[in-house]
Amino acid sequence: MRMSEERVSNCIRRGAITCSAETSLIFVAQIMVVNRIRYCVVINDNHEVLGLISADMMIDAFDKGIDQMKAKEIVSRNAIVTVSPSMLLTEAVDLMVKKRVEHIVVIPDKPGSSAVIGLVFARDIVARMARSQEQDGRA
């Protein structure tokens, strides 16, 4: 399949590591380190997405008294990019570039439902870029 026709659904990693809005930032950092990930999705009691905390956002929050801070204080709706599985992958990558994020959250198409399906990682996109060149070379 050509890269330009690919949908987000082909590039999802299902499942997401989550925390609640009341989780302390120290614990969020520990979740990242222990799971070796650079993000944590913040959800509410109904499993709806409130936002995403990336390692970069943790840097921006540093020295504002990180010991006492909770996830809800640095998470904002603006910092999260959500897409539906049927979106074109190129559009999703454009969003990534525009919003300067390395993770996008995939939620279902149906309105009213925002439980996380999974995430699209910048790393998988770069892997595709590296592999697609190889295929072109063979052709």
Added chain:
Amino acid sequence: MKICDLMHKGVISCNIEDRVNDVARMMEDNLFRSVVVVNETGGVRGLITYRELLPHFGEDLAKMSAQDIMRPYRIEVDPQWPVEKAIELMKRLRYYHLIIVDPHVGTKWPVGILSSFDVVRYMAQLEEGRFEQMLRLSK
């Protein structure tokens, strides 16, 4: 804590003339998120991370050289600096990967990378050997 205690020691580097598809492959094969671009004498010229690669999704990477897409890098970070100074720099410049250079040689050779994830490790306040302890607790 000093930067040298926290940084990732050793970097993957490429030449300014290298093709971007090779750089993407380099990242993919080594599971590195950043490649340091160096000149003929091994001095730091720039940095390529996922952020620099993503805008070129779908383009012909073999026609571009590392120099075309890299983020030029002029700051010099010493491994002996305290971590807080590095965090300050990251926040101010919005560079989430700092290249650490050897201060003892004439040409500034890259010796390591300090990424936002390394700083998150510092925030998590987990001592060496505590990962296993935490994993046991979560079972």
